[in-house]
Amino acid sequence: MRIVVLVSGSGSNLQAVIDAVASGSLPVEIAAVGADRPGTFGIERAAAAGLDTFVVNFKDHAARTDWDAALLEAVAAYKPDYVVSSGFMRIVAPGFIDAFEGRYVNTHPALLPSFPGAHGVRDAMAYGVKVTGCTVHFADAGVDTGPIIAQTPVAILPGDTEDILHERIKVAERELLIKVLGDLAAA
Numbered sequence: 671m672r673i674v675v676l677v678s679g680s681g682s683n684l685q686a687v688i689d690a691v692a693s694g695s696l697p698v699e700i701a702a703v704g705a706d707r708p709g710t711f712g713i714e715r716a717a718a719a720g721l722d723t724f725v726v727n728f729k730d731h732a733a734r735t736d737w738d739a740a741l742l743e744a745v746a747a748y749k750p751d752y753v754v755s756s757g758f759m760r761i762v763a764p765g766f767i768d769a770f771e772g773r774y775v776n777t778h779p780a781l782l783p784s785f786p787g788a789h790g791v792r793d794a795m796a797y798g799v800k801v802t803g804c805t806v807h808f809a810d811a812g813v814d815t816g817p818i819i820a821q822t823p824v825a826i827l828p829g830d831t832e833d834i835l836h837e838r839i840k841v842a843e844r845e846l847l848i849k850v851l852g853d854l855a856a857a
């Protein structure tokens with residue numbers, strides 16, 4: 671199973687996938703790692719692992735549709751079986767979803783459909799829920815929407831800050847993402 675992983679930030683979930691592949695516990699080939707902006711640590715991690723990388727810089731494209739087309743072309747060139755949005759903070763165009771229908775997997779640090787968006791951890795804390803978690807799902811053209819594949823609950827504890835809670839969620843998120851990718855590879 672060939673995957674392309676898309677990142678916008680630190681790529682700690684990507685690192686977990688890289689490590690699982692390297693250890694032989696995840697039978698997946700990471701064809702490439704792409705980002706929507708230059709200078710992400712996620713791309714550095716990929717390069718350090720010897721993986722192909724690409725950047726389709728959102729800011730380099732005058733029209734949104736130009737960026738959409740460039741992203742689709744860059745990802746499709748690797749002929750992935752699945753595309754994984756791992757902290758990729760952009761909504762992709764309907765054309766991208768059509769091209770990878772049922773093959774675009776997103777991970778999110780909340781129990782969807784609650785708390786979608788860029789601040790899922792913060793929003794759950796602000797609401798005052800006592801249990802949040804993480805979700806891996808097939809993404810559609812909405813904001814963190816699409817059929818849910820798997821979820822893990824994580825309790826919010828007294829004394830949690832957004833960072834502390836997000837780190838605890840990420841521990842669960844990495845395990846869940848690797849499990850889902852392993853299941854997809856075995857299917």
Ligand code: GAR
Nearest residue numbers: 679680681682683757777778779787
């Ligand atoms: C992850 O928690 C991921 O679920 C979240 O960004 C983080 C990326 O961390 N994604 C979203 O919030 C999408 N709405 P990482 O770059 O260290 O893997």
